[in-house]
Amino acid sequence: MRSFLAIYRRELAGLFLAPLAWILLCVTLFYNGFFFLAALEQSGGNVNASLGYLHRGPLWYLVAFLPPLLTMRMISEETRSGLLEFLLTAPVSDTAVMIGKLAAATSFMAIAWSSVLVFGLVVQLLGATPDWGQLCMEWLGAVFVSGLFSAIGLICSALSGTPLLAAFLAILSNLVLFMVPTGARMARGVLHEPALWIADRIDVRAHFDGSFQTGALDSSHVLFFVVWTALGVFLAVRIVESRRWMG
Amino acid sequence: MISVSHLVRRFGPFTAVDDISFSLERGEVVGFLGPNGAGKTTTMRMLTGFLPASRGKIEVAGFDVLERSLEVRRKLGYLPEAVPLYREHRVEEMLAFQARLHGLSRADGKRRADEVLARVGMGDRKRSLIGKLSKGQRQRVGLAVALLPDPEVLILDEPTSGLDPLQRIEVRNLIRELAANRTVLLSSHILPEIEAVCPRLIVLHKGRIAADGTSDDLVRELGRETFVAFEAVVPDAAEAVRLLSTLPGVDRVRDNGLVGIHRSFEIVSNDDVREDVGALAAAKGWAARELSWQRPTLEQLFARLALGLDPADAPDAVAAPAPAASVAQPTFAEHALPTLDANLALGVPAEPKPGSYNLNPFVTPPPAEGGADDGDGVCEDRP
Incomplete structure (x- = not known):
């Protein structure tokens, strides 16, 4: 646990010491602020509908791009610079290294999503009554989604020799993950049952909308994110390990 | 540990x-x-x-x-x-x-x-x-x-x-x-x-x-034998070789000929016999110009490995004299190559001296002429 915390602290500090992270944070805050105001205007001042809107459309565009950009350097760059060799010869397990990196990327995203909570606080100060239960669940759901996409980013970073390739692969994977269930839903009459079953199992958006979006904390949906994220970390660890075997 | x-x-x-x-x-x-x-x-x-x-x-x-x-x-x-x-x-x-x-x-x-x-x-x-x-x-x-x-x-x-x-x-x-x-x-x-x-x-x-x-x-x-390089003005080269060969620890002595008025010897020995050689020179009144212990350095051995040369197959290995004589015999290099003076006269780049260490990858010793290597690193003289 101590070594995990050491890795987590280092990675989080590393993110905040890089200019890219600040740029991404600024873009996210501006993006959320812009869409919140637009939604507020369109809904005629309906605070809860406007805050909820942020987790319907804008969130998914951001999670497709932000986690890949945050995680792209975490393994590929460290492999090249020799830092991964340093970490993997320190008294810390490979899994702890990977979980520490994942937790750092997810925490950064959690900070970025917390702008929605700040908006809720601001509108409350202005006299409105936001639904805090739903708002917090949506935020929590966004964090789970970010964790899953960060795990995908780590896999791609472990697979790639350069950060740019890692980001490209991760963004592509994220888009496929969005599009396959949507496509399967559209082609429900054409596709056979196994294909539909697989599409349902990887439908991230349906699991978010079915639980967190409604303000409910459903353990099955939480489990969905936890299992897929854990699988992602497991694969990233195995890829790093297999690269060591191959040299 | x-x-x-x-x-x-x-x-x-x-x-x-x-x-x-x-x-x-x-x-x-x-x-x-x-x-x-x-x-x-x-x-x-x-x-x-x-x-x-x-x-x-x-x-x-x-x-x-x-x-x-x-x-x-x-x-x-x-x-x-x-x-x-x-x-x-x-x-x-x-x-x-x-x-x-x-x-x-x-x-x-x-x-x-x-x-x-x-x-x-x-x-x-x-x-x-x-x-x-x-x-x-x-x-x-x-x-x-x-x-x-x-x-x-x-x-x-x-x-x-x-x-x-x-x-x-x-x-x-x-x-x-x-x-x-x-x-x-x-x-x-x-x-x-x-x-x-x-x-x-x-x-x-x-x-x-x-x-x-x-x-x-x-x-x-990995290296080859060590020797003491000795150059001095001696009245009788054969006598000098005989006297040097009698020193304790000396395996053999090679006479490399005259360098100006000085005669050059290589006294092959595993130990440093400079003091004995110096004392002999002083006793005999030989005017010595050089008295140094020559041994391969680690750097030379490393370079040989890096160049892909097997240290055991030293192409410029010190050649042993005929066992009975225990006196200087020409090495294969001497047989194969013109003398240094002749090389200089012809404008040919100098080859390494017999017994010196050739680390140049572009210079390989030519096969012996008139002498055959029997595989033990010793080149036997066949006139």
């Missing part, structure tokens, strides 16, 4: 480390020597557990590197060749991170950081950004990071690369100090340095151990 048994590492069809075995005791400082691609870094990486071995067994401090990897890592301080440092962090932050990885308390970590920074001469740079440091300074910070957990075993891959001569001396002294209660395994291409620091050397060549022992052992094992 370190035990390596039949270690093999393959990368696809390429065998980087081929069945090597050695062991290091506590307090031993051992230098890894070998040309690029010899397998030094691969072996070091396997010792740290970073690379798994294809075959064989490694134990560090009594723990198997693969099965008890975390215990091994706690005992190890490792400085890879590419010094791994987070360039965006300050020196003290990097050390604090290493302290946390090794489970040191904040106070202990800070104390150790101050100690190791002072040891590597970076005590005044702990607030500096690593990215702003020079290569040599980063190297020293890397060394401090490796030393911070006070490891029992230190593995240093090229620890002095990028350092200036003064810093090298400091690091060399530091390694000597550390060796008091640690096992140190280091690799370096700076041979005088590795010779100065490491009492024991392991020479790797093409993934195999070419030699293992002290510097003198290696010179003896």
Whole structure:
């Protein structure tokens, strides 16, 4: 646990010491602020509908791009610079290294999503009554989604020799993950049952909308994110390990 | 402290480390020597557990590197060749991170950081950004990071690369100090340095151990015989050869002919017989111009390995005289080549003197004419 915390602290500090992270944070805050105001205007001042809107459309565009950009350097760059060799010869397990990196990327995203909570606080100060239960669940759901996409980013970073390739692969994977269930839903009459079953199992958006979006904390949906994220970390660890075997 | 048994590492069809075995005791400082691609870094990486071995067994401090990897890592301080440092962090932050990885308390970590920074001469740079440091300074910070957990075993891959001569001396002294209660395994291409620091050397060549022992052992094992070069004005060369041959410890004496008014001799002996030769020259009233002990250096042996020459097949090996005579006989080189004077007259580049060490890869000795090598390195004269 101590070594995990050491890795987590280092990675989080590393993110905040890089200019890219600040740029991404600024873009996210501006993006959320812009869409919140637009939604507020369109809904005629309906605070809860406007805050909820942020987790319907804008969130998914951001999670497709932000986690890949945050995680792209975490393994590929460290492999090249020799830092991964340093970490993997320190008294810390490979899994702890990977979980520490994942937790750092997810925490950064959690900070970025917390702008929605700040908006809720601001509108409350202005006299409105936001639904805090739903708002917090949506935020929590966004964090789970970010964790899953960060795990995908780590896999791609472990697979790639350069950060740019890692980001490209991760963004592509994220888009496929969005599009396959949507496509399967559209082609429900054409596709056979196994294909539909697989599409349902990887439908991230349906699991978010079915639980967190409604303000409910459903353990099955939480489990969905936890299992897929854990699988992602497991694969990233195995890829790093297999690269060591191959040299 | 370190035990390596039949270690093999393959990368696809390429065998980087081929069945090597050695062991290091506590307090031993051992230098890894070998040309690029010899397998030094691969072996070091396997010792740290970073690379798994294809075959064989490694134990560090009594723990198997693969099965008890975390215990091994706690005992190890490792400085890879590419010094791994987070360039965006300050020196003290990097050390604090290493302290946390090794489970040191904040106070202990800070104390150790101050100690190791002072040891590597970076005590005044702990607030500096690593990215702003020079290569040599980063190297020293890397060394401090490796030393911070006070490891029992230190593995240093090229620890002095990028350092200036003064810093090298400091690091060399530091390694000597550390060796008091640690096992140190280091690799370096700076041979005088590795010779100065490491009492024991392991020479790797093409993934195999070419030699293992002290510097003198290696010179003896890989090199050729040593001899005393003696040049003096002597009235009778044959008599001089006879007298020199009678000195204790002398195996044989070669007469290399006149160099101006001086006659040049090579007195082949495993021991340094300069004092005896000097005393003989004084007693006989020979005006001596040169009296030096010639022995192959580690650097020459290393260069021969790097050039892919098998040290045992020394093309410029010292040729032995006919056993019965125990006097100077011409070597194959003398038979095959015109004399130095003739070469100079013809504008031909000079070939190495018989018995000297040819490290030039473009100069290979021609086959002997009039003499045949019977395989024992001795060229027999057949007029």
